[in-house]
Amino acid sequence: MKFISIVVPIYNEAENVLHFAAAVKEVMENSHYKWELLFIDDGSRDNSVQIIRDLQRWEPQVKLIMLARNYGHQIALTCGLDSAQGDAVITMDGDMQHPPALIPVLLEKWEEGCKVVQTIRKDTEGVSWLKKETSRLYYRFINAMSTVEVYSGGSDFRLLDREAVEALRQYREHDRFLRGMVSSLGFKRAEVPFVAPPRFAGKSKYNLGKMLKLATDGVVGFSVIPLRWAFYMGLVFALLSFLLLCHALWEYAQHQVVPGWTTIMVAMSMFGGIQLVIMGIIGEYVGRIFTEVKNRPLYFVKHNMDCDNDEETHTKCG
Known part of the structure; x- marks a missing residue:
């Protein structure tokens, strides 16, 4: 039986x-x-x-x-x-x-x-x-x-x-x-x-906390795509920052430089936020490696x- x-x-x-x-x-x-x-x-x-x-x-x-x-x-x-x-x-x-x-x-x-x-x-x-x-x-x-x-x-x-x-x-x-x-x-x-x-x-x-943890475990445990997304996001925003640099140099060459406090703060906030997101994604994977290697x-x-x-x-x- x-x-x-x-x-x-x-x-x-x-x-x-x-x-x-x-x-x-x-x-x-x-x-x-x-x-x-x-x-x-x-x-x-x-x-x-x-x-x-x-x-x-x-x-x-x-x-x-x-x-x-x-x-x-x-x-x-x-x-x-x-x-x-x-x-x-x-x-x-x-x-x-x-x-x-x-x-x-x-x-x-x-x-x-x-x-x-x-x-x-x-x-x-x-x-x-x-x-x-x-x-x-x-x-x-x-x-x-x-x-x-x-x-x-x-x-x-x-x-x-x-x-x-x-x-x-x-x-x-x-x-x-x-x-x-x-x-x-x-x-x-x-x-x-x-x-x-x-x-x-x-x-x-x-x-809600337990549900979010389970959802994170599902994504991080079965995919490395978030790490690739972090890399792609870095490339995209690096390109945007280069374009912004070109714009600033052009304005400087045309002697049309206006104090750009707003632009600077927006750029710093945007790029700083993206960097923190990327670091957070990497940190999530590194933290799980740390947990596993302790066995x-x-x-x-x-x-x-x-x-x-x-x-x-x-x-x-x-």
Whole structure:
């Protein structure tokens, strides 16, 4: 009998855990698979962990790994993928916006021979027009610059065959964009469209800062085109500055020099701003090189509730 791992990162999801676990259990008990529900606690500050521990008393399929601190959604997913033992691994969020009812569809595609089954979010109930439009533009932007196609509407709700999981485990960069990393694997894939319902309870933990960081990770992690843009911008503005110099010399030769405080300030501001932008782009890449060469572990596990003992264990993963 094939074994399915369902990996769910959580951060302050006490209001959602029981409802989500019940929905998954209902789906999986009607299937012919053995299964585990692996929660990865990403440093929750509410009572999410206690609820899961109580749940484990009567649900042996439920397992819990507690990270030592809040590492972020992508690292928590990575920890789950590192720990899952299933023949296929399904990653999803625990707020019910990734409907457990779709799990049989993912498994069906997997049984047909697809190594990666990616859900595509066609719409999200209750989300503003502005957020939808910025998301659409972002995916167009990243695909215009990257050699790896990242599907618009792609989410972290997907199924990975064991072979794909083992391949993905070899990616150990710290600033992770799993949607791009999965797309870069190249395995046979299928897509499952869905409409994301509203959260069952609580508020999204993905604030604007986290969304911008994820977007930056996607662009910088899969493209060097911003560096080329910086070079091209430098060439363009070098040409403009040369033309401005020629204009100044011509005016001087014609004895029509007028005190040009405004022109000087505009030119200085423009070129200074461009230089700062270029330095910022270069700095972003240099900073990531600095992070990677230190080769620190991606995360530390504080406690693994799959262990036979109930003592806290600290494990690192590089």
